[in-house]
Amino acid sequence: MTNTLPAQTYPKARRIRFRFDQRASNDKYFVENDMVYSHFVAGMSGGFPAGEESFIRSVRRVADRITDPHLRKRVTGFVGQEAMHGQEHRKLNDKLVELGYPIAWLDSEKAKARMLAIEERIPPEVHLAMTAAAEHYTAVLAERVLGSDEIQQIPGDPEVWNLLNWHALEELEHKSVAFDVFRAVGGTEGTRIGVMLAMYSLTLPLTYLSLALAVVRDDTARRQPVRVAREAYRLFTGPVFRGLMPELAKYLRPGFHPDDIDTSGLLSRWQRELFGNDGVLVDHLK
Ligand SMILES: [Fe+2]
Numbered sequence: 001m002t003n004t005l006p007a008q009t010y011p012k013a014r015r016i017r018f019r020f021d022q023r024a025s026n027d028k029y030f031v032e033n034d035m036v037y038s039h040f041v042a043g044m045s046g047g048f049p050a051g052e053e054s055f056i057r058s059v060r061r062v063a064d065r066i067t068d069p070h071l072r073k074r075v076t077g078f079v080g081q082e083a084m085h086g087q088e089h090r091k092l093n094d095k096l097v098e099l100g101y102p103i104a105w106l107d108s109e110k111a112k113a114r115m116l117a118i119e120e121r122i123p124p125e126v127h128l129a130m131t132a133a134a135e136h137y138t139a140v141l142a143e144r145v146l147g148s149d150e151i152q153q154i155p156g157d158p159e160v161w162n163l164l165n166w167h168a169l170e171e172l173e174h175k176s177v178a179f180d181v182f183r184a185v186g187g188t189e190g191t192r193i194g195v196m197l198a199m200y201s202l203t204l205p206l207t208y209l210s211l212a213l214a215v216v217r218d219d220t221a222r223r224q225p226v227r228v229a230r231e232a233y234r235l236f237t238g239p240v241f242r243g244l245m246p247e248l249a250k251y252l253r254p255g256f257h258p259d260d261i262d263t264s265g266l267l268s269r270w271q272r273e274l275f276g277n278d279g280v281l282v283d284h285l286k
Pocket residue numbers: 052081082085167171
């Protein structure tokens with residue numbers, strides 16, 4: 001097994017600030033002037049703050065059962081990073097709502113109440129298994145975003161790119177924390193794989209459905225069905241989705257651990273590029 005981080009290091013929450021109000025343009029379709037792609041990225045960003053709060057609650061529910069001091073420190077880093085992600089994505093999401101993206105409901109009080117009610121009804125191990133599985137999704141996507149020149153070359157708002165690259169980097173830094181907490185509190189392979197199977201089977205239907213609903217509510221997109229079809233085809237055969245399902249399925253293998261996928265090279269390269277001496281985002285740190 002390859003460890004992506006030396007045992008004594010912990011994910012560290014960076015205090016950072018993005019500046020979406022200084023955006024050069026107010027183009028609604030901020031990813032490559034592509035309606036479907038932009039709705040896809042907006043939908044993901046819209047879902048992050050509430051999702052990440054649920055991840056944090058899932059590890060806090062079992063915090064008193066984590067006895068290993070090293071794992072406790074990693075949990076602190078994980079919670080700090082996810083809280084910061086939610087905070088910065090909310091700023092982008094406010095702009096996206098202003099631009100007309102139908103994402104506000106994802107972070108609404110009503111959605112939160114519904115989520116809390118579900119969490120109350122499921123055992124802590126299942127809640128954690130959902131987080132660990134979701135963290136595999138974010139790690140796989142992060143590896144794609146940071147590792148693919150094809151994705152990095154997609155024209156888009158520079159500050160949105162900065163946010164996505166920072167988020168992707170930290171997802172790789174803490175990719176195994178929830179997983180290790182799940183194991184430490186006695187989560188079984190049956191629960192882990194069963195929860196992932198359920199999420200895996202819903203991935204594409206839910207992605208299609210949420211994108212379709214967003215596009216249907218967009219007047220400009222609704223008037224251009226041929227363009228929408230072309231863009232949707234391009235998205236689902238492009239570098240984000242190409243080969244994605246087999247990569248997600250690696251998690252279903254009994255005995256799988258997130259560190260089996262070696263992302264250490266990507267991590268050190270992007271830690272240097274974003275936060276090294278001349279790092280692109282050093283001026284964003286508070
Ligand atoms: Fe995150």
